[in-house]
Amino acid sequence: MGKEIQVKITYSKGIHTRVAAMIVQKCQELMKKYQCRLFIRRERDNSVIPGNSMLALVSMKITEGEIIYVFSDQDRTEEAVEAFAAFLGGSFQLEQCNLDEIDNIIQHNTLASEKVFDSIVNGLIVVDHNNVISVFNKAAERITGITAKEALGKEANDIIDNSKLYEVLETGIEQIAFKQRIGSSTIVTNRTPIIADGKIIGAVATFQDISELESLSSELRSVQDLQQRFQHILENVDDAICMLDRNGVITYVNPAYERIMKIQQEEVVNKHIREVSPTGIRMQVLKEKTPQYGKIIRKENGTEIIANVSPIIIDGEMNGVVSLSKEITEIKRLAEKIEELSAKTKYLQEELSKKHEINKSFDIIVGKSGVLLEALSIASKASETDATVLIRGESGTGKELVAKGIHYASSRKNRPFIRVNCSAIPHNLLESELFGYEKGAFTGAIKQKLGKFELADEGTIFLDEIGDMDKEMQAKLLRVLQERELERIGGTKTIPISVRVIAATNRNLEEMVEQGTFRSDLYYRLNVIPVMLPPLRLRKGDIPIIVEHFIHKICSKYGISQKRISKEALACMEAYDWPGNVRELENIIERGLTLTRDEMITVGDLPTYIGIEKGEAGFRETAVTIGEDGDKIPTLEEVEKSLLALALKKHKSFHRAGKALGINHKTVAAKARKYNLI
Numbered sequence: 001m002g003k004e005i006q007v008k009i010t011y012s013k014g015i016h017t018r019v020a021a022m023i024v025q026k027c028q029e030l031m032k033k034y035q036c037r038l039f040i041r042r043e044r045d046n047s048v049i050p051g052n053s054m055l056a057l058v059s060m061k062i063t064e065g066e067i068i069y070v071f072s073d074q075d076r077t078e079e080a081v082e083a084f085a086a087f088l089g090g091s092f093q094l095e096q097c098n099l100d101e102i103d104n105i106i107q108h109n110t111l112a113s114e115k116v117f118d119s120i121v122n123g124l125i126v127v128d129h130n131n132v133i134s135v136f137n138k139a140a141e142r143i144t145g146i147t148a149k150e151a152l153g154k155e156a157n158d159i160i161d162n163s164k165l166y167e168v169l170e171t172g173i174e175q176i177a178f179k180q181r182i183g184s185s186t187i188v189t190n191r192t193p194i195i196a197d198g199k200i201i202g203a204v205a206t207f208q209d210i211s212e213l214e215s216l217s218s219e220l221r222s223v224q225d226l227q228q229r230f231q232h233i234l235e236n237v238d239d240a241i242c243m244l245d246r247n248g249v250i251t252y253v254n255p256a257y258e259r260i261m262k263i264q265q266e267e268v269v270n271k272h273i274r275e276v277s278p279t280g281i282r283m284q285v286l287k288e289k290t291p292q293y294g295k296i297i298r299k300e301n302g303t304e305i306i307a308n309v310s311p312i313i314i315d316g317e318m319n320g321v322v323s324l325s326k327e328i329t330e331i332k333r334l335a336e337k338i339e340e341l342s343a344k345t346k347y348l349q350e351e352l353s354k355k356h357e358i359n360k361s362f363d364i365i366v367g368k369s370g371v372l373l374e375a376l377s378i379a380s381k382a383s384e385t386d387a388t389v390l391i392r393g394e395s396g397t398g399k400e401l402v403a404k405g406i407h408y409a410s411s412r413k414n415r416p417f418i419r420v421n422c423s424a425i426p427h428n429l430l431e432s433e434l435f436g437y438e439k440g441a442f443t444g445a446i447k448q449k450l451g452k453f454e455l456a457d458e459g460t461i462f463l464d465e466i467g468d469m470d471k472e473m474q475a476k477l478l479r480v481l482q483e484r485e486l487e488r489i490g491g492t493k494t495i496p497i498s499v500r501v502i503a504a505t506n507r508n509l510e511e512m513v514e515q516g517t518f519r520s521d522l523y524y525r526l527n528v529i530p531v532m533l534p535p536l537r538l539r540k541g542d543i544p545i546i547v548e549h550f551i552h553k554i555c556s557k558y559g560i561s562q563k564r565i566s567k568e569a570l571a572c573m574e575a576y577d578w579p580g581n582v583r584e585l586e587n588i589i590e591r592g593l594t595l596t597r598d599e600m601i602t603v604g605d606l607p608t609y610i611g612i613e614k615g616e617a618g619f620r621e622t623a624v625t626i627g628e629d630g631d632k633i634p635t636l637e638e639v640e641k642s643l644l645a646l647a648l649k650k651h652k653s654f655h656r657a658g659k660a661l662g663i664n665h666k667t668v669a670a671k672a673r674k675y676n677l678i
């Protein structure tokens with residue numbers, strides 16, 4: 001490097017564009033001649049520029065009187081440096097230079113500036129002091145959709161509606177980072193005044209299209225919003241959720257996971273699944289990248305869970321694993337609940353369909369228990385045919401009611417329903433009762449008498465207590481049933497009969513057939529459609545509605561105001577076993593309604609043996625202690641009452657109580673009535 005030569009700029013206007021062009025032209029000429037490169041160093045800030053760079057020279061804004069230094073990059077080029085220094089310190093007369101060369105340099109530089117402007121990615125608009133556009137670069141064209149041709153030479157506000165460059169021209173205050181809409185784009189712009197010699201000679205706006213940024217940030221906002229929603233869901237679902245990243249590190253577990261797995265998130269989050277569950281399904285899915293559904297896992301703490309584990313695949317790449325698990329006990333509980341509910345629904349549907357199937361004529365029979373409805377459903381179906389029906393059931397279970405129901409539901413309903421109580425009629429009279437007799441058939445037969453079969457013609461005959469019929473009569477009945485015709489006693493002609501037969505008994509006919517006291521052929525002829533009526537103790541759920549039914553029926557019968565029954569009294573009745581079934585219950589209600597002076601039947605209005613089932617007042621009052629220590633000796637009647645009450649409490653039926661006490665059931669019933677035990 002050669003020596004530096006100091007130069008003082010004496011030119012009054014400093015180094016402006018034309019002068020710079022002249023310097024560049026001189027520098028190029030000297031560089032060519034001396035085969036070196038020449039540089040200028042400014043004293044003010046020590047900045048160095050090449051002497052042949054027009055843009056750098058102009059930007060240095062070297063003024064009159066400033067000190068600069070000139071040097072070369074080669075040794076022994078003093079001549080070149082001296083010549084250059086002499087030129088710089090001169091007066092820059094145009095004649096000194098080749099004018100064409102200078103024009104070319106200026107032209108090239110202007111073109112270079114345009115290129116620079118166009119290569120800027122930001123929009124650039126320059127206006128003069130009249131707000132007329134002098135620069136409108138390519139980016140400005142792209143962002144505004146206006147061509148430079150349309151814009152140049154026009155007032156800025158004619159081209160861009162809301163341009164604020166005029167404000168900058170007026171105030172000289174720059175506007176930084178202003179957001180503005182141009183057409184469909186959103187831009188952010190800086191507007192700066194151009195000041196020369198203290199005067200505003202124009203303004204420049206540089207701007208950037210941020211529409212994409214805006215839509216990205218709104219997308220970001222909605223993604224954030226979505227993420228918050230997901231977070232909320234994850235935190236609140238009942239399923240345990242666990243997420244692993246692509247490397248197998250646990251990144252998230254939700255509160256349900258902590259609860260079900262009985263673990264705190266700090267214990268697992270940020271740990272590799274290998275540490276937490278090395279042989280588990282999550283590890284397997286991480287390795288194999290295939291989902292596993294419905295896996296049942298028994299945890300060490302005894303919890304049984306069902307898990308679905310899936311790989312998270314994004315753009316075909318494994319991005320992590322998510323597991324969703326549920327405590328199986330919960331599912332089991334729900335499944336059991338569903339099973340229970342569907343069994344209940346099925347039962348209710350069956351009950352309902354039974355009720356629907358039952359003819360209205362059976363509405364007089366109160367009760368909605370399954371066993372009763374089943375019996376009534378069979379009876380109702382039987383009423384659609386002429387088949388013989390055998391009704392079985394303990395005394396007082398409603399056999400006659402059902403027989404009537406069948407008759408009134410049948411096509412024979414407008415014809416007679418005739419009841420014959422086979423046990424109430426002496427054996428020798430039953431034949432004439434059933435089949436009638438001719439005048440003079442026997443002593444006392446002073447005129448012809450029609451039998452019940454003839455009276456029931458086209459209707460129904462109800463043979464109650466058929467088990468009490470003697471064998472001779474059984475044979476005669478069988479013949480009539482088989483032949484569908486009869487002869488009156490003492491008569492000669494056969495009379496055809498069209499009668500529907502319903503028989504009933506509370507006796508064990510099968511046992512009687514075995515013992516030979518009931519004809520098996522008659523048994524089979526009668527037992528075409530068997531209807532089994534359940535005893536009241538097997539359908540205690542019906543007690544409240546039957547009680548209500550009788551209270552209503554009896555109050556209406558006696559024309560008294562409707563009464564009620566106390567909860568305790570009803571509870572006693574529900575606890576009692578009802579050996580006399582519905583008939584007994586009806587009697588007790590009638591008795592209670594007669595005894596009570598209140599609006600309500602209470603425990604005190606019930607027979608004592610009913611209360612005892614619930615530990616109410618009753619037997620204890622009647623219980624008698626027989627002592628030998630001079631206590632008062634009870635009367636015989638007191639002892640008898642007490643014994644009867646105890647026997648009835650224990651055995652629940654007159655028959656069995658009678659057996660226990662060694663007396664027959666009729667005596668038990670009579671004495672129970674006498675002592676007010678029923």
Ligand SMILES: Nc1ncnc2c1ncn2[C@@H]1O[C@H](COP(=O)(O)OP(=O)(O)OP(=O)(O)O)[C@@H](O)[C@H]1O
Nearest residue numbers: 364365366367394395396397398399400401582583
């Ligand atoms: N389910 C019922 N709903 C309403 N009343 C009933 C019901 N069951 C029986 N009863 C009534 O009970 C009493 C006895 O009924 P029913 O005479 O039909 O019984 P039973 O079985 O024929 O008795 P027994 O074998 O002693 O002749 C009648 O007053 C009857 O109205």
